[in-house]
Amino acid sequence: MGSRARRLPLVLRNRSFGRVWAGQLLTQAASRMFQVGAVWWLVGFAGGRHRGLDSGLFLMVSTLPAVALAPVIARVVARHAHRTVLAGAAAVAGAAATAAAVLAQAGALPMAAIYAVGLALAACQALFDPCLTTSVPELVEDADIEAATGFELSTQSVAGLGGGLLGPLAVDTGGLPGVVAACAVAYLFAALLVLSARFPHATTRAHGPASGTAPAARSLRQVLAGLPFIRRVLVCFAAANVFTTAVYVVMPLYTRGVLHSTGSTVASLEAALGAGTLVGSFTGARVPGRPVAVGSVCLTVMAGALAMPGLVAGHAVAFGALCVVGWCVGVIGVRFVALFQRLVPADDKPEFFAVMQALLGATFPVASLVFGALGDHLTARTLCLVQGAGLVPVALALWWLGGRADADGSQASAAQPLARAGETS
Numbered sequence: 001m002g003s004r005a006r007r008l009p010l011v012l013r014n015r016s017f018g019r020v021w022a023g024q025l026l027t028q029a030a031s032r033m034f035q036v037g038a039v040w041w042l043v044g045f046a047g048g049r050h051r052g053l054d055s056g057l058f059l060m061v062s063t064l065p066a067v068a069l070a071p072v073i074a075r076v077v078a079r080h081a082h083r084t085v086l087a088g089a090a091a092v093a094g095a096a097a098t099a100a101a102v103l104a105q106a107g108a109l110p111m112a113a114i115y116a117v118g119l120a121l122a123a124c125q126a127l128f129d130p131c132l133t134t135s136v137p138e139l140v141e142d143a144d145i146e147a148a149t150g151f152e153l154s155t156q157s158v159a160g161l162g163g164g165l166l167g168p169l170a171v172d173t174g175g176l177p178g179v180v181a182a183c184a185v186a187y188l189f190a191a192l193l194v195l196s197a198r199f200p201h202a203t204t205r206a207h208g209p210a211s212g213t214a215p216a217a218r219s220l221r222q223v224l225a226g227l228p229f230i231r232r233v234l235v236c237f238a239a240a241n242v243f244t245t246a247v248y249v250v251m252p253l254y255t256r257g258v259l260h261s262t263g264s265t266v267a268s269l270e271a272a273l274g275a276g277t278l279v280g281s282f283t284g285a286r287v288p289g290r291p292v293a294v295g296s297v298c299l300t301v302m303a304g305a306l307a308m309p310g311l312v313a314g315h316a317v318a319f320g321a322l323c324v325v326g327w328c329v330g331v332i333g334v335r336f337v338a339l340f341q342r343l344v345p346a347d348d349k350p351e352f353f354a355v356m357q358a359l360l361g362a363t364f365p366v367a368s369l370v371f372g373a374l375g376d377h378l379t380a381r382t383l384c385l386v387q388g389a390g391l392v393p394v395a396l397a398l399w400w401l402g403g404r405a406d407a408d409g410s411q412a413s414a415a416q417p418l419a420r421a422g423e424t425s
Helices: 002-007 015-046 051-068 070-079 082-106 111-139 142-195 220-225 228-244 247-257 263-286 291-311 315-343 346-374 380-408 412-424
Strands: none
Touching: 015 051, 015 082, 015 111, 015 142, 015 247, 015 263, 051 070, 051 111, 051 247, 051 346, 070 082, 070 111, 070 346, 082 111, 082 142, 111 142, 111 315, 111 346, 142 263, 142 315, 228 291, 228 315, 228 346, 228 380, 247 263, 247 315, 247 346, 247 380, 263 315, 291 315, 291 380, 315 346, 346 380
């Protein structure tokens, strides 16, 4: 019986992890549905002469909390019970979405209200995601960390697939009020799921009375200073994010300006990206090679895929290119996050995952604003070429980093845990 149970997927044999994973799925799907739906509404319905800038500003606002609140998020995650933090973040997001839904039913939401709702939901998600990543060892056995990481990373893919598909379609049929109401239901149900879960491996945390001997938490700067190899890798991926995350601005502009299509096309492109990322999340551990080598090759492939719709216009070309881009994103994510779970000391994980999200997200507001503004002056096909060209030097820098790490031996210890992860997944 134990052997048969072991063969079941982790979300079925560990019910608490399954409930928390389902809560993550609901929150990320709701967040993505609102973001994609709002961007398509701005580009396809409410936008005027500055559609690109308006949508870029909205995405910028939606990513600021993860960057601006990183120190606060790290302290909250480190000092409070993770179940309380997760359920509280989902509940607050549900309350904000509920209030917006009520206002939307009474009349059209003003532009400022849409930006405010996006900011509130993004702030809650910025707290939820790193807290869940930190909570993985509290929910599962050590042997299940890789499987749990795969499920956790795949959630963003599934959420992107579902939310990205439903958001534009919902806007085409019922406008923003229905989208906001669906988000409210998803967030509130997620809060109930997390509250019903147990965290059996949770340790005594700094907020409890028995924590008098707990070590003082290190600052974000101190955490990264002690992880030079990981710090350089994060800087490379932050630079890559300038060009990869711009796809969320470029896709609606490409749909409207090149394909001359509707929200269903935006939904299909979002689905292609999400499906590719989902496959990459579950197959990434089986891709041979050291993490840095795999990452640099994936960035090179992504550069070609992002540039392809600019060279050859067409729905099928864009769909296939985004599938490839998503697969590369999934592979990179599962390889490096599983590595970080094992290399980062347990006491530093709350700070590390908060700063990781902040560092990787810091470029997203810039990318949204810059590519949104460029979208008012350059064609969408040109923007695709800019994305692809921008990734090439980043891929070369990451490859150089791998060679340097090999020379001083700092990568050898990093490659071995990941190799074992690939063998056991």
